[in-house]
Amino acid sequence: MSFKDLQLNRPILRAIAEAGYDNPTLVQEKTIPFVLDRKDVIVSAQTGTGKTAAFALPILQLLFDKQIASKKGKKIKAVVVSPTRELAIQIENNFKTYSTYAELTSTVIYGGAAIEPQIATLKKGVDILIATPGRLLDLHKQDVINLDYVETLVLDEADLMLDMGFIDDVKKIERLCPKEKQTLLFSATIPYKVEQLANTILNEPKRIEVAQNSSTSKNVNQLLYFVPKQSKIELGLHLLRNTIKGQIIIFRRTKFGVDKLEKTLVKNGYNADSIHGDKSQTARQDALDKFKKGTVNILIATDVAARGIDINDIDAVVNFDLPNVPETYVHRIGRTARAGKTGMAYSLCSADEKPYVQTIQQLIQMQIDVIDEHPYPLDPKAKPIIHKSPKTGSKHKKGRKSEASKKKKKRWY
Structure with a gap:
């Protein structure tokens, strides 16, 4: 037609x-x-x-x-x-x-x-x-x-x-x-x-x-890396040095995560910029323009900021944090391999994200290839790390009073 x-x-x-x-x-x-x-x-x-x-x-x-x-x-x-x-x-x-x-x-x-x-x-x-x-x-x-x-x-x-x-x-x-x-x-x-x-x-x-939500392009080669949460940034840098090339979008779940990763990449000499909801409109537009022109080859984004943005010729998508909604995974990796081209999708998965992999694989009706050969493998028996915030407050024991205060003095006030 x-x-x-x-x-x-x-x-x-x-x-x-x-x-x-x-x-x-x-x-x-x-x-x-x-x-x-x-x-x-x-x-x-x-x-x-x-x-x-x-x-x-x-x-x-x-x-x-x-x-x-x-x-x-x-x-x-x-x-x-x-x-x-x-x-x-x-x-x-x-x-x-x-x-x-x-x-x-x-x-x-x-x-x-x-x-x-x-x-x-x-x-x-x-x-x-x-x-x-x-x-x-x-x-x-x-x-x-x-x-x-x-x-x-x-x-x-x-x-x-x-x-x-x-x-x-x-x-x-x-x-x-x-x-x-x-x-x-x-x-x-x-x-x-x-x-x-x-x-x-x-x-x-x-x-x-038009096309079920589960449909992922056959032209996207999807790879999965199991990695301890605290080693994700090291693995990300290792992959950028040795494996991932071209125009790259990296997805993170939070704005804070996006900022943190951008600082790390820039400090390591990469041309990276980012978009998320807390950035001003001009800063976001500027980052997109630089990415489209190729002056910046890595764009780090949250899902909300990147939704619907049309950028062609993306060579690779990196799921730095795996999404908890499987459809979001499909949206993300659909940004590469457009118009008959091929593309790569790399996902870094920590112990606490393993259940997300199951739901994603159920949705896309396929097993994602796991790459074990990398410097930061996850112990198969590893349990998710639960971060407890340090207790704040007085270092003194509860109920400790000075001798003077124990004597019931009459105060002048």
Whole structure:
């Protein structure tokens, strides 16, 4: 199937061709006709399946005939709600690319950046708004955003939005839009919470599922290293010196862990940078740009910060900490071996993470190859280390009093 078969008009087809896309992906093939038909849809598809274009192209097509602005200026006709700033910026870049030959305007708003330029752009009027939930509601409260004319509402990465605690914000945004609108919900996985949300805000949705959540690319070579927790950094450095090469993403579970590893790698002479939620927007964007250009070849990230970010040509993914949710493992390693290329996935597993390996292997329906030949092997009988915090408080024995205080003196106070 080609994009022409999807009933897209010539200006949009021209922009797609110039962006280098020949044929639609499976998720685009299945979703675009329903969106053009103004149906509500619920789409389960992983990052890297081309789902941004699956909603961006039909939205541009639907708005194409209404692109002549009225005398009172443009009204927001489509809203895309995204959980993270990086993802919102990426979606906006896609809209800009696809609307090269249309008079349709789009803008992106998110927290952690100056609010005044965003207000100035909105006051000029836009057709399509891409936003993170908090900033959208802030600006609506200030009467800068009017959602009364919205025809299409897109909730992207819905499972992540709910995990990040945005469910009330999402429901509020949905209520601020007209009742008669089209709602498109995209989610990597459809857990119970997403299902509940879909039932409350979607109207007889068409369901589209592209590839089971368990599917991992056959082009990713997955390797597992059992290692004592306290030796993970040494093993990581050993692998970077001898085994892992090219553009690398390293995943850690916490922001603190990301910072700690970045300092260690930089101290050891590696070109490393990091992204996580506590970093400013400019610092995160800067790290991503350097990684994309290749000036930095190691990017350390938390799952939330990296979700949905589209970076091609990643040679290896390192699970420095194994995720406790098996689907997260699938997301992580899916960042390498894109577009028919091959890639590597290395996982460092300490004693307390062994149960995670079992659930991951059950999900992906395969045994991950274990590499025993390395300098920091884990004792097979090793029990997880439980760190007890040192007791603080007085070094004196409880109840110890001076002789003077034992005599019941009358105090003057």
